[in-house]
Amino acid sequence: MTSIPILKERESQIWQKGETPFSITCDKHSLAGAISQRACVFCGSRVVLYPIADAVHLVHGPIGCAAYTWDIRGALSSGPELHRLSFSTDLQERDVIFGGEKKLAAVLGELIDRHRPKAAFVYSTCIVGIIGDDVAAVCRKVEREKGIPVLPVHSEGFKGTKKDGYKAACDALFRIIGTGPINDISPQSINILGEFNIGGEAWIIRKYYERMGVQVVSVMTGDGRVDEIRRAHGAALNVVQCSGSMTQLAQMMEEKYGIPHIRVSYFGIEDMSKALYDVAERFPDNPEIMARTREMVREEIAAIRPELAEFRKDLEGKKAAIYVGGAFKAFSLIKALRHLGMRVILAGSQTGNDEDYEMLRDLCDDGTVIVDDANPLELSKYIIEKDADLVIGGVKERPIAYKMGVGFCDHNHERKIPLAGYVGMRNFAEEVHRSVSSPVWRFAPRRGAKLEKTEVTPC
């Protein structure tokens, strides 16, 4: 086969364990002309704020940015579902020439009157700054008129990466926090940050903490409600998942309200258990919390262990490639896959930083390829060379895997199944098993079955 060339400028963003001393460049703007799997600043903001279900999310700009993010995430709500609607100012040529402020104000007013939200988020997309709209001013004006928080989110797509979008979202949230009553909040209380309730995951996690005897003041932003977020400053501890998106908010809250934070992950047995124990440890005055946690963890693990063992029988020795948005998730996945007897042959992320990649290096076996901001050609190159049996990624990685006759597990925001918590681990194992053990791969050209000539003879 023709070997796939790696662009020179990209070489420093790929490293193979065991070859040369560790070095990887990251936090780099994507190369022009390379087909990055990354999104944009706006996408980052949207991911973080989207699950707030009683707010209007208005995308200010031309239609595409809003149309492509309409109801594409599996973030569930137990009540209102405003977040599942897609609102856009749908700027037209005339607005681009004369400015979109008037339209923005009118549209905001209309939406707030019609949907009676608790807050409105206004996302600026690429051209908004360029046509000179003062979005913050319009927001202030409408906020005064309507009496609800109207928050500008500065998420012009090209002004940075997805991480800057997280930051913009955190800034908006920070403005709401601290505006609600906190007198009834228990001293054993937490906020759950960076958990978006994909397939109901926030509900699972929240239940665990509540069973331990810890009050959950707010989840940001899974099944999110504005009034809960207003009270978030009353919690004793911030528990932050998915380092990339909301650590910043935790830091801001630490500075202003003195709330400490810990980083956790809810994927896989080890990390899930650690997330619970770490919280329990924070409340040493209530030893029952730790006792209940131990009990619960034991129960939960016992409940899934037999099934995991069954899945493992078929998965032992299979090879996986992981390509996800944030590197933190990759750590958990590597550990979770080990539980299933699987090896990781490629680990990469869209937006990892130095620290992340060093940690990945330590976690991985020899021969594992580590890659930052990969493109489809690179991904397929290593999937083939390393002969992967499974790819874990998002919608854009799926067809690469399938074309090459390799199984796939969706670990992105679009999925509808919870993969967090103990039941999530069980679901994950089932998902992986379902794909890897399917009989269809034997028909895929790369799986050896270059369908030899079928012969039939008459009797």
Add this chain to the structure above:
Amino acid sequence: MLTTSETPTEERYAATRNACKLCTPLGACLAFKGIRGAIPLLHGSQGCSTYIRRYLISHFKEPVDIACSNFAEQTAIFGGGLNMKVALENINTQYAPEFIGVATTCLSETIGDDVPMFLKDFRTTHADEDLPPLAHVSTPSYSGTHIDGFHGAVRAAVAAVVREKGTGDHVNLLPGMVSPADLRHLKRIVSDFGLFFVMLPDYSETLDGAPWWEYHRIPEGGTPVDAIARMGSAAASIEFGRILAETDAGDSAGMLLRKDFDVPLYRLGLPMGVGETDRFFAALEAVSGRPTPEKYVKERGRLIDAYVDGHKYVSGVTAAIYGEEDLVVGLAAFLGEIGITPVLCASGGKSGHLKQKITEVVGDIDKKNIQILSGADFIDIADIAEDLKPDLIIGHSKGYSVARKIDTPLVRVGFPIHDRVGGGRLHHLGYRGAQELFDRIVNALLEKRQADSGLGYSYM
């Protein structure tokens, strides 16, 4: 955004809620994917291309590589010329493409990048290299929708490649934005007339192919560049789309070929249903000088037989339909001939011609109480559908929320099909497409009736 009149007035500012359209460069990328060895390049910021890829992948379930010139903050200030150059160089090294189709985004349009000049410079500075054709289409989303990007890209490809007139006996087929299955079916039909043809675009394989033995930088299939070059010497062009036919002279690929290369042009509606398909076959008979092959005469016969067998289940039925304007016109034509009234015809597009074209295919729309909605979004559609209570909804996946709200079956057609498999394998065109649609529609009605019935008969 609700504009009930045909000339959309923007005096009243309104939000677009759950858009019934996509942005212009999406259509351009899709069209470019139908050229052999092509890489679409979006000139603008990364997010647009990633979102567009994601959206296309979710429908076609195939790799969709779209490059991007990746604007950074500086780029927006100093212009995207350098990014464009680097992007083109990198694409050439990594993909060795046979064609590069450049589409702009809102950002590069707003800052006023002069893309034709960038491309000219690039050609000059790389004069000693064997460059692939570079086509450019201007696709700001603040004017137009994805369908405009699609047609614009087809036209741009023709403009970039076709140079010579001639007297060939082949025919150009400009099918518009239809499914890969439709494209395959069209190719079959034209071949069965004994005609040589160039179909542009042709993503029937690039976006609906077999699994691979090795990774392809660019999927196999698509219209070869040298075939596009021959379009100037064709005996005729056939271009689908009654709405497209209204675009100003020269604004479609077919018109361009007629104007600059004297290629006679048949402008037909999308061949949906018997009437519109008959017109397509008549055009093929005229171009080939041959009668319709027996096979299609029989296919047509079976279709009419099926119309008769199923007529009672559809007669008097009402439907709400939506999608690209030309698809809506095609659907209306088909529904009209089987006795279904399309009581709501909606589109996110606003060419200004929808009402007139629907009238052309179904007759007096006022007498039939047909509402036409241009520049519509799905909240408008839901509001009206709730009122009209149609028996059926016909359109792509994004209308599911409406169908669910009013508890009405949704028959999925067009793009995108994000909540079912096989979107690319649906037939809409020709007698065969009508047959498939007819069966699906009748069965959807029967299924609803059966499910709602307290008796649950297992015969009709």
